[in-house]
Amino acid sequence: MNRVLSSRLAALILSAAAFCTFSSPLLADPSKPGGATTTEFQDVNAFSQPATNLSLDGRMNFSIGNSFFRNPWIAAPATTTARDGLGPLFNTNSCQGCHIKDGRGHPPLPGQAQAVSTLIRLSIPETQERPRGAAEGVVPEPTYGDQLQDFSIAGVEPEARIHWDYEFSQVELSTGSSVSLRKPLIELSHLAYGPMHPDVMLSPRVAPAMIGLGLLEAIPEEEILANADPDDQDGDGISGRPNMVWDSIEEQVVLGRFGWKASKPDVKQQTAAAFFGDIGITSSLSSQQSCMPAQTSCIEAPNGGSPELSDELLDFVTFYSQHLAVPARPDHSNTEIVAGEQVFHEVGCASCHTPKWQTGTGASAALSNQTIYPYTDLLLHDMGEGLADHRPDFEASGTEWRTPPLWGLGSYKIVNGHTQLLHDGRARTPLEAILWHGGEAEASKNNVIQLSEDRLTHLLTFLDSL
Amino acid sequence: MIKANFWQFSFALLLTIKSASALAVPTDEELAAVGERYLALAHASFSAAQIESKVLQQAVYEFLDAPTEENLTKAKMAWSEARKPYAEIEAFRFGNLPIDDWEPQLNAWPLDEGFIDYVDQSQYFYELGNPVGQANLIANTRLSFGPQELDLSELTPDLLASLNELGGTEANVATGWHAIEFLLWGQDLNGTNPGAGNRPVTDFALIETDCTNGNCDRRREYLKATTDLLVADMQVGVDFWDADIESNYHKEFVALPAREQLRRILFGVGSLSLGELAGERMKVALYANSPEDEHDCFSDNTHTTLLHDQIGIANVLNGRSDFVDELDQGISVMELLDQQDPALARDLQNALQHTTEIIGRISQSADAGIAFDQLIAPGNAEGAAMIQQAIDALVAQTRLIEAAATALGLSSLAANTEGHF
Numbered sequence: 001m002n003r004v005l006s007s008r009l010a011a012l013i014l015s016a017a018a019f020c021t022f023s024s025p026l027l028a029d030p031s032k033p034g035g036a037t038t039t040e041f042q043d044v045n046a047f048s049q050p051a052t053n054l055s056l057d058g059r060m061n062f063s064i065g066n067s068f069f070r071n072p073w074i075a076a077p078a079t080t081t082a083r084d085g086l087g088p089l090f091n092t093n094s095c096q097g098c099h100i101k102d103g104r105g106h107p108p109l110p111g112q113a114q115a116v117s118t119l120i121r122l123s124i125p126e127t128q129e130r131p132r133g134a135a136e137g138v139v140p141e142p143t144y145g146d147q148l149q150d151f152s153i154a155g156v157e158p159e160a161r162i163h164w165d166y167e168f169s170q171v172e173l174s175t176g177s178s179v180s181l182r183k184p185l186i187e188l189s190h191l192a193y194g195p196m197h198p199d200v201m202l203s204p205r206v207a208p209a210m211i212g213l214g215l216l217e218a219i220p221e222e223e224i225l226a227n228a229d230p231d232d233q234d235g236d237g238i239s240g241r242p243n244m245v246w247d248s249i250e251e252q253v254v255l256g257r258f259g260w261k262a263s264k265p266d267v268k269q270q271t272a273a274a275f276f277g278d279i280g281i282t283s284s285l286s287s288q289q290s291c292m293p294a295q296t297s298c299i300e301a302p303n304g305g306s307p308e309l310s311d312e313l314l315d316f317v318t319f320y321s322q323h324l325a326v327p328a329r330p331d332h333s334n335t336e337i338v339a340g341e342q343v344f345h346e347v348g349c350a351s352c353h354t355p356k357w358q359t360g361t362g363a364s365a366a367l368s369n370q371t372i373y374p375y376t377d378l379l380l381h382d383m384g385e386g387l388a389d390h391r392p393d394f395e396a397s398g399t400e401w402r403t404p405p406l407w408g409l410g411s412y413k414i415v416n417g418h419t420q421l422l423h424d425g426r427a428r429t430p431l432e433a434i435l436w437h438g439g440e441a442e443a444s445k446n447n448v449i450q451l452s453e454d455r456l457t458h459l460l461t462f463l464d465s466l
Numbered sequence: 467m468i469k470a471n472f473w474q475f476s477f478a479l480l481l482t483i484k485s486a487s488a489l490a491v492p493t494d495e496e497l498a499a500v501g502e503r504y505l506a507l508a509h510a511s512f513s514a515a516q517i518e519s520k521v522l523q524q525a526v527y528e529f530l531d532a533p534t535e536e537n538l539t540k541a542k543m544a545w546s547e548a549r550k551p552y553a554e555i556e557a558f559r560f561g562n563l564p565i566d567d568w569e570p571q572l573n574a575w576p577l578d579e580g581f582i583d584y585v586d587q588s589q590y591f592y593e594l595g596n597p598v599g600q601a602n603l604i605a606n607t608r609l610s611f612g613p614q615e616l617d618l619s620e621l622t623p624d625l626l627a628s629l630n631e632l633g634g635t636e637a638n639v640a641t642g643w644h645a646i647e648f649l650l651w652g653q654d655l656n657g658t659n660p661g662a663g664n665r666p667v668t669d670f671a672l673i674e675t676d677c678t679n680g681n682c683d684r685r686r687e688y689l690k691a692t693t694d695l696l697v698a699d700m701q702v703g704v705d706f707w708d709a710d711i712e713s714n715y716h717k718e719f720v721a722l723p724a725r726e727q728l729r730r731i732l733f734g735v736g737s738l739s740l741g742e743l744a745g746e747r748m749k750v751a752l753y754a755n756s757p758e759d760e761h762d763c764f765s766d767n768t769h770t771t772l773l774h775d776q777i778g779i780a781n782v783l784n785g786r787s788d789f790v791d792e793l794d795q796g797i798s799v800m801e802l803l804d805q806q807d808p809a810l811a812r813d814l815q816n817a818l819q820h821t822t823e824i825i826g827r828i829s830q831s832a833d834a835g836i837a838f839d840q841l842i843a844p845g846n847a848e849g850a851a852m853i854q855q856a857i858d859a860l861v862a863q864t865r866l867i868e869a870a871a872t873a874l875g876l877s878s879l880a881a882n883t884e885g886h887f
Contacts, residue, residue, distance in 0.1 A: 040563065041563070041567075043567065044631065045567070045570075052880065053878075053880045054880055055878075055879075055880060056733075056736045056737065056740045056741065056864055056868065056879060056880075057740065059737060059740065059741035059745075060740045060741045060744060060745035060749075061745070062741065063741040063742065063745035063746040063750075064745050064746065064749055064750050064753070066746070067746055067750040067754075068750070068754075070636065070637075071576065071593075071754075072591050072592060072593045074591045082753045082754040082755060082756070083754050083756055092593075093591075093593065094593050096593065096635070096636065097593050097596070097635075100634040100635070101631075101634050101636070103634075109611070312753075313753065366880075415634075416634060417634065
């Protein structure tokens, strides 16, 4: 067969393939953690790409959502009616302000007046006099609500100032080296609306990365629940509990997937909640301004329409948030990385950081039926006293956290210039994050402490390849 | 054995499909000829844009030598002229990853102008998460944020390039077309009312006593550095497509399967047409009624960029450009489509012309004194209708680009991440 003929033949087979739909599932490919959505971008823009398999129409919606995700909102009233309504109380004025480059936020820098990409959640213990309503994850602090907002528009006092410090401790590894750990110490001052409830519970939260959210949303609920083992029936020391939360669209209790305690059921409700709590933008899902009864200047401030965010724009931003691609892992089969992956399984990380899933029907065709590698089970686990915030949320206890996905872990230093991990950014490296694991993960952490230098290096190299 | 028979059977079936199909898909040779024309057009178009950027550089130099009103006007005109061929090469951006990656240093937008220079605080809304949204690089020789302390005493092209996206905020744009635009025009304080930015020429005064708004020396240094960087970056752009360079994107593109070449070509124009022009630059501006969402907001030159982006789309499909001598390498997408499906080729050509005409009306409106930022003003129903018509035309045009892709044998314009088809 001559060359021209063979290339024509190849074209023929390819063109015929284009007309046929093969029903066999695509082979799983760990170099593409987001399946066909995976992006080849590896630089500072690695988290900002649309799903690679997104249609042109999808890309237009993505572009529009991107614009409203990126650009700042301004105080009402303003000529730019679709972008006004900031506050009156807020944490920042744009989504991008916390989800920096669609990636992670960070704890406040020394001397930074406002926390911006880290916020403080507030609540008080549930009592007989003030039980938690079915639609509430927490009982809000009576004066300040369920989130502290350290910014405000003119004429309204910001709620408080946050002082952020650390206490340090040491962990010895079996190799003889020692790792320094830091834990945030938070103090509030300048409380503008009077003292807080004496039993107030504070929980600092760093903004997480935005990649792959629509894929996590597309994992079938029954598959996630099948992994749950709330009473540890299999005796492996790992429970895995679903957080069952309020779905304010369906008006029923459903599986929670998003947020550090999995308190939101889907990307749309998470998006609306962030607009409302973080930027002070109302939508049809949160229609009242985020002002508490005692905050009269907040209540009396002008608003940017009712609601401030139209359903159409909420849908665009939701679509954008669902379709941010996960970066590729071109080096996944390097010897050292494969060895590290082996260690990852041996020490028990994969018990909760479940590597592989198959999506069902997602918000778009691009997200559906993909084999993905997020490294999470989306379930709650008791992580021990060291990490506990002692602030329950729906069914999540004060020591439980949702397993965060690990995809994109190696890109944080490129996209965000740091690797400050965990819910409050206390861990400065993946190793520190591992050493904070306790509770159900205590045994796995101890396995890591016991690793030889080589095997620890392999494990960390594997994590850096994600 | 059974397996072999199955494959023989399948192959026979494929042959049947092929011969039964009325419109056979083009051969690899035909597709490769389209790739050849595309590469020639890319190199010639980028070269033409680079030459115009040098004309801008010359005008900036003359202005800095003699900062008169007349020379400022000339520099602004040179900027507007240079934007035309630049806008046309945006049709090569999407689908070609190195170009998409190269683009931000040159054309990032929107920008927090307080990062670069003085602003009117009452009309400046920047990202609060941006630790340096009011850094004013021109006024300050040192900049500290968090634990970092930066030395800004010499405003060199390299320093400015390193400051882009400082602190992780995309709105920190220190370089490129829009930084130069802001330096030449200044903040547009007219909102959705008539008028562009109106920076006094004395902001660039040679003598300190004539200097308005302070730091004229530093502003002059900044303008020179960012203009020099733009010209250097344009050369980098030309080099992507230079057939005589040993290892570059031209080589990478040539090595691609012909179908993947065609996919990148059509994906690029489709993305610019739908996502970028109809979506990000028009639909968003229309939704938000916000001059902040206007692309060339300091100069009110948005209409020119829109029009030439559209012309760039038509150029890629027709394998030609007004800025380029006639090309004889390979064939254009349109020529191949005309062989394949003449009716579709005619429809696509008509759609391209129609869209160019519709966007041309926005341009004519601007020439008559009603610029893009006035068209998107709240309550301007006529302006909104004009922009909506342009969006509709772009959507219809994109549908035909997708139809052309199908007619030329592509199953999808989105990248297939299982490899190149």
